[in-house]
Amino acid sequence: MNDSASTAVPALDFRDVVKEFGDNRVLDELDFSIARGETVSLIGPSGSGKTTVLRMAMQLESVTSGSLKILGEELPTEAEGKLKPGVASRPDLARRCGMVFQQYNLFPHMNVLANLTLSPQSVLKMSRDEAVEASRRYLALVGLSDKEDAYPRQLSGGQQQRIAIARALVMRPEILLLDEITSALDPELVGEVLDVVKNLASETDITILTVTHEMRFARDVSDRVAMFSGGKVVEFADPSIIFEAPTHPRTRSFLNSVL
Ligand code: ADP
Numbered sequence: 001m002n003d004s005a006s007t008a009v010p011a012l013d014f015r016d017v018v019k020e021f022g023d024n025r026v027l028d029e030l031d032f033s034i035a036r037g038e039t040v041s042l043i044g045p046s047g048s049g050k051t052t053v054l055r056m057a058m059q060l061e062s063v064t065s066g067s068l069k070i071l072g073e074e075l076p077t078e079a080e081g082k083l084k085p086g087v088a089s090r091p092d093l094a095r096r097c098g099m100v101f102q103q104y105n106l107f108p109h110m111n112v113l114a115n116l117t118l119s120p121q122s123v124l125k126m127s128r129d130e131a132v133e134a135s136r137r138y139l140a141l142v143g144l145s146d147k148e149d150a151y152p153r154q155l156s157g158g159q160q161q162r163i164a165i166a167r168a169l170v171m172r173p174e175i176l177l178l179d180e181i182t183s184a185l186d187p188e189l190v191g192e193v194l195d196v197v198k199n200l201a202s203e204t205d206i207t208i209l210t211v212t213h214e215m216r217f218a219r220d221v222s223d224r225v226a227m228f229s230g231g232k233v234v235e236f237a238d239p240s241i242i243f244e245a246p247t248h249p250r251t252r253s254f255l256n257s258v259l
Contacts, residue, residue: 009072011036011175011207012057017066019052019231026052028231029066036071036174039201039208041218043242044228045254050211053228054177057209058099059088071096071174095123098173102180104164106152112139113148116167124171131170138166142196158189162196169200176200178210190214197221215259219243227251 010033019027027049034040042050055061056068063077070093076082088094106115116135120126126134139145142162152160161181168176178197182190194217201208201221212218218225218239225242227235227250235248246252 008036010034010069011038011071012209013067013069013072014053015067015069017056017068018064019049019056019061020064026231027056030233032226032233032236034207034209036207037205038223039210039221041222041225041239042209042211042228043213043215043218043225043254044250048228049231050228051179054099054179054209054211057175058097058177059090059094060086060099062089095171096173097175097177098168098171099177099179100161100164100168100181102183104152104157104160106160106163106167108152111149111151112144112155112163115152115163116170119167120170134170135166138169139163141169141199142166143192156189157185158192161185161189161193165193165196165200169206173206175207175209178208178212180211180213182212182214194221213258215243215255227254229254 013033014030017027017030018025042053044050052061056063057070059075062083063075065077065079068075073090073093076089083089113132113135117128117131120131120134121128136145139148142165144159144162147155147159155163182193185193194214197208198221200206222239224236225239226233227242227248229250235242235246235251242251243255246255
């Protein structure tokens with residue numbers, strides 16, 4: 001975390017945030033904030049609402065009620081009735097966030113460099129030269145400078161996921177949302193992807209929010225860890241507390257079941 005993070009406007013600020021899908025309340029009065037530059041892991045059982053939090057931050061889901069501020073600016077809620085399904089209500093803020101999914105979704109018919117340079121040119125209006133330069137910088141950061149001419153099918157799953165991370169970074173997000181990015185990988189490929197994220201967390205000021213089942217990674221990379229259960233955050237603390245001296249029984253039982 002950088003020195004100014006504790007005093008600056010939070011990256012994400014959830015106040016009494018509720019999310020309902022029909023009658024199903026999947027997030028129940030979330031109340032926490034994440035400072036700029038922080039790395040936070042969301043852990044907890046399947047179905048507890050972790051991915052929905054990332055999707056709300058990315059404006060892929062709307063807020064039913066409560067207040068969600070992204071980089072100091074409030075998103076409209078469903079209660080205000082102005083939202084179009086599937087359309088970001090604040091595209092300017094959505095652009096300041098980047099998301100990487102379990103499935104890497106690279107364009108199969110484009111080589112790596114074309115995959116990376118597409119959005120910076122079309123969305124950020126970079127010149128081709130600028131987009132290529134930025135793409136090469138992030139390819140180097142994920143350790144794949146030698147793959148710019150390769151097509152996705154020629155790469156391992158771990159390499160494709162590292163390219164997907166570079167593709168998100170080239171859009172210069174201030175907040176990076178990582179949704180179970182190693183879940184589709186063979187176990188031997190998980191480490192190389194997590195190393196890239198560890199490097200990002202320690203070397204950059206980017207705010208990282210990650211949903212992960214890799215508990216050792218969560219312990220190593222996170223400034224704080226949020227334990228979800230039944231749509232609530234039951235414990236939000238330093239990794240040393242969560243993993244060595246959890247105070248909530250749900251944290252203890254969850255960790256006993258996965259470690
Ligand atoms: P987690 O990431 O912790 O596994 P999710 O955020 O994916 O949990 O899901 C939380 C709950 O919300 C689950 O019960 C899931 O079925 C429900 N849910 C998620 N997305 C939708 C949706 N688009 N429509 C209806 N229910 C959904």
